[in-house]
């Protein structure tokens with residue numbers, strides 16, 4: 001936030017002003033995009049600000065990281081994708097012989113990262129339905145270094161009682177002598193709907209590609225943590241591996257953040273209208289909407305046909321943009337969990353309701369489902 005905005009400002013005010021201070025050179029209200037790879041040093045080893053080389057730091061990225069920290073209530077590090085951020089965080093805290101507890105409904109790419117990349121380096125994992133707190137804590141053992149939470153989950157939109165889970169995990173970790181962190185993937189909820197660091201989570205991750213960017217024009221990721229030591233460890237991996245976002249991507253993301261509260265309010269209106277409609281349609285089963293945001297899922301025997309019959313909902317992976325998207329997770333975003341305990345139903349349709357008029361979205365789904373009534 002600009003240094004003039006009160007620290008206790010409400011979320012709408014924070015979203016508009018987070019991370020923004022006028023440019024010190026000309027006073028432009030939006031700071032410039034520092035499209036540069038390096039920074040001239042007044043004398044060897046002497047830097048202007050914190051900046052020596054743009055993998056290590058860039059003012060455009062620093063402003064975005066400040067903004068994300070102010071929205072989630074922690075210290076942020078940004079990445080070239082959500083998965084790059086997840087990779088950095090797990091690399092910072094876990095290693096050979098370690099163990100991760102994952103949700104049994106989760107983004108397929110997170111599963112793939114742990115199952116096919118980290119496991120090659122000796123990291124073990126268990127999948128569990130985290131709505132069942134007893135079952136979740138039973139998975140924690142002395143080697144557990146990460147309890148990874150998604151809420152709502154992708155794609156089944158299960159909602160986990162995160163504060164209760166954190167309390168139980170801490171107690172169990174103490175009992176078995178595990179030194180672990182609790183991570184919450186806050187991509188679906190956004191800091192407008194939940195701020196897990198305020199509940200005691202150690203870290204929040206985002207695919208900023210989604211609601212935070214909000215315009216389907218950039219891929220990015222963020223890790224926001226409470227403790228300085230963890231922040232330093234994540235930054236160390238960011239700099240050592242180098243999966244950084246470019247300055248223009250940082251600018252676009254930062255611009256997206258400024259309307260986050262407005263967009264999320266409309267996404268919620270549309271998610272509510274669409275899920276209420278779907279509950280009235282013959283042949284549609286298991287309609288899910290977490291009570292906020294634009295993510296809705298349902299099952300229908302004509303799932304594949306429906307996704308190609310919509311006109312306003314575009315058939316595409318991803319979510320969280322201003323335009324509505326439709327997909328079949330089993331055939332698209334979640335192919336990597338096929339055959340595992342995290343597999344998703346073949347007839348599941350996932351909707352990302354954008355910010356269009358809800359009547360138009362409902363009419364679009366009505367005709368697409370009618371055309372596939374079978």
Ligand SMILES: Cc1ncc(COP(=O)(O)O)c(C=O)c1O
Nearest residue numbers: 081082083107154187207209220
């Ligand atoms: C919940 C969730 N977390 C993480 C990711 C990974 O983000 P990215 O695609 O930016 O790497 C995604 C991507 O769809 C996601 O849906």
